[in-house]
Amino acid sequence: MAIEVKIPTILRSYTGGAKAVDGTGDTLSALIDNLDGSHPGIKGRLITDDGGLHRFVNVYVNDEDVRFTGSLDTALKDGDAVTILPAVAGG
Amino acid sequence: MTRYDSLVDATGDTPLVGLPNLSPRWEGENPVRLWAKLEDRNPTGSIKDRAALAMVRAAEADGRLTPGCTILEPTSGNTGISLAMVAKLHGYGLVCVMPENTSIERRQLLEMFGARIISSPAAGGSNQAVATAKQLAEQYPDWVMLYQYGNPANAQAHYEGTGPEILHDLPTITHFVAGLGTTGTLMGAGRYLREKVPDVSVIAAEPRYGDLVYGLRNIDEGFVPELYDDSVLTSRFSVTSYDALRRTRDLIEHEGIFAGISTGAILHAALSVAERVADSGERADVAFVVADGGWKYLSTGAYSGSLQQAAEQLEGQLWA
Known part of the structure; x- marks a missing residue:
């Protein structure tokens, strides 16, 4: 099961500069563990010590913010698109 | 009415x-x-008129804004244009900190309303404008930053x-x-x-x-x-x-x-x-x-x- 994960500029040092990488997992949590296996250290930038998503990291599954769909327990399926972005200001 | x-x-x-x-x-x-x-x-053509007016009125009510004051605000455009209109009618100056990668029309409108624009770098977008405005607020303590991102009057207007x-x-x-x-x-x-x-x-x-x-x-x-x-x-x-x-x-x-x-x-x-x-x-x-x-x-x-x-x-x- 392959899920495409878009990586923001700021985290591409972990993916050898790749803008997008493939991962697997049936939840977001499993996907991030899988990514950390192939790109060591990336998990530590996304997840805080208490196990939650970093305050300034937003993760979207098919354009929807995972904080409103179960956070790290959000279910994933083949073909889903995951986008990671840093939180920035609007207005 | x-x-x-x-x-x-x-x-x-x-x-x-x-x-x-x-x-x-x-x-x-x-x-x-x-x-x-x-x-x-709305008067200047965006929803931001509501927040701008509410923030100015709240700052006038609590005494932070007095005649002749200069308002400082980080904005990607619409809030600045709204504030520029309100500032003009209420007799304040306005300094907008705006990312350089915003449309030319927004700049022209702000200048026409008499606002002064300080550009922040394109990289980093509005984050950088916020950071620059916060630095300016320290340098110019007499300027009044209404700060749309944290001002309760913004949400209250809605x-x-x-x-x-x-x-x-x-x-x-x-x-x-x-x-x-x-x-x-x-x-x-x-x-x-x-x-x-x-x-x-x-x-x-x-x-x-x-x-x-x-x-x-x-x-x-x-x-x-x-x-x-x-x-x-x-x-x-x-x-x-x-x-x-x-x-x-x-x-x-x-x-x-x-x-x-x-x-x-x-x-x-x-x-x-x-x-x-x-x-x-x-x-x-x-x-x-x-x-x-x-x-x-x-x-x-x-x-x-x-x-x-x-x-x-x-x-x-x-x-x-």
């Missing part, structure tokens, strides 16, 4: 209009209808205005959709609607920009507005420039509404939730915000050429 003592008094009370052609099911037993709140009908107006015009509302920038609209109108309509869904649409705008040096430079409280929201969508442009054009083609690009993003999120409800066979009345008109974005190429071309031209621009 359609007569006012001055332009600022003409803020709010904007029309709510139906979208019979873009709604999934306009008529029938379980209609799923979309309604557009035309905030481009709690007292936008929210009640929508509920008055659409008592059967099931969903409210707006753009997420300072979060003022969603926090204020969202809180009001949740209090009055316990089952209402409050949905945020935020712009997804090109890489340049997310050019932070590290994650800890990220920014979440102080006003933001995610318990007010039901869901939050990130909308690409391409989808926002596509919906902006749909809005003109099918409903005759000439809106700005952020409105396309909001409509995209509104249609996503409306189509889900339509598929389930239930009814819905979805109110969404038309944040501004398209005039200030003509130079970006958003309204000419193919969608792909327009989206490419918009790469690296701040459009919300």
